[in-house]
Amino acid sequence: MEWENQTILVEFFLKGLSGYPRLEVLFFVLILLLYVVILLGNGTLIILSILDSRLHTPMYFFLGNLSFLDICYTSTSIPSTLVSFLTERKTISFSGCAVQMFLGLAMGTTECVLLGMMAFDRYVAICNPLRYLIIMNRNSYVTMAAGSWLSGVVNSAVQTAFVVRLPFCRNNVINHFSCEILAVMKLACADISGNEFIMLVATTLFILMPLLLIVMSYSLIVSSILKIRSSEGRSKAFSTCSAHLTVVIIFYGTILFMYMKPKSKDAFNSDGLDATDKLISMFYGVMTPMMNPLIYSLRNKDVKEALKNLLSRILICK
Numbered sequence: 001m002e003w004e005n006q007t008i009l010v011e012f013f014l015k016g017l018s019g020y021p022r023l024e025v026l027f028f029v030l031i032l033l034l035y036v037v038i039l040l041g042n043g044t045l046i047i048l049s050i051l052d053s054r055l056h057t058p059m060y061f062f063l064g065n066l067s068f069l070d071i072c073y074t075s076t077s078i079p080s081t082l083v084s085f086l087t088e089r090k091t092i093s094f095s096g097c098a099v100q101m102f103l104g105l106a107m108g109t110t111e112c113v114l115l116g117m118m119a120f121d122r123y124v125a126i127c128n129p130l131r132y133l134i135i136m137n138r139n140s141y142v143t144m145a146a147g148s149w150l151s152g153v154v155n156s157a158v159q160t161a162f163v164v165r166l167p168f169c170r171n172n173v174i175n176h177f178s179c180e181i182l183a184v185m186k187l188a189c190a191d192i193s194g195n196e197f198i199m200l201v202a203t204t205l206f207i208l209m210p211l212l213l214i215v216m217s218y219s220l221i222v223s224s225i226l227k228i229r230s231s232e233g234r235s236k237a238f239s240t241c242s243a244h245l246t247v248v249i250i251f252y253g254t255i256l257f258m259y260m261k262p263k264s265k266d267a268f269n270s271d272g273l274d275a276t277d278k279l280i281s282m283f284y285g286v287m288t289p290m291m292n293p294l295i296y297s298l299r300n301k302d303v304k305e306a307l308k309n310l311l312s313r314i315l316i317c318k
Helices: 021-051 058-075 078-086 094-127 129-135 138-164 181-185 193-226 231-260 271-298 301-317
Strands: 011-014 091-093
Touching: 011 094, 021 058, 021 078, 021 271, 021 301, 058 078, 058 094, 058 138, 058 271, 091 094, 094 129, 094 138, 094 181, 094 193, 094 231, 138 181, 138 193, 181 193, 193 231, 231 271, 271 301
Parallel strands: none
Antiparallel strands: 011 091
């Protein structure tokens, strides 16, 4: 199809909450506070997992990766969003948008796969405790974590490369806080069915397959826990995976609602869907990374003890 007067866009306008100036001030303060909590909470977990020898296990290695991932994920969009709240010029260059798309999608994909790897780790720990150290040796869990990061980078590189090759003209308003890949795709003045097919394949491989692994792992875990005779033993076994299960429910519950609910053809250009979609996006992009360290620290005795020891060292040094 030929497009008359087609031009190549050099920048996009991020709509965000531009129509609600009072809300922008409120959200600036709220998101800034949440971002500080994300940096402090996840940063503390990373430091603890490195400094405390008792946390040098596969589970805490994965947890350290998850915390680092959450810091990277939020840092790809939150700083620019905060700046946009305080300025009238809410634009982003085409290249800047491409970088933001790549980093955001890479981090999101990596987290999906990493949560699947963490579920497998919990399965081995509960269902095969005697063989746990053999199966989950250093080479195994490092390879699993590296594979998660590689999956995210490859998936994001492929999808971003196909999106930036699309022709963009006329409409340059992204009805979002950041360059979310699907929102950008909808602005292309060309057939995007190929891009949607690639996204469908990627969703199946990097979201649904890890989710299937998580469901299978926890089905076997629950079955194994129910076979334990003592209530104390069942409680102890469940406590080792309850934090991860909570994170999985929050993360996948939000992302599946966001990307798999029915949408109209022009959903990303409709003002009527602003409130719901943007609040869900905010929850997914900010609340989940903030809650991860809180969930793991509040429900884990090892993390609490490691934090107490770290604070004791700091106070003694002073």
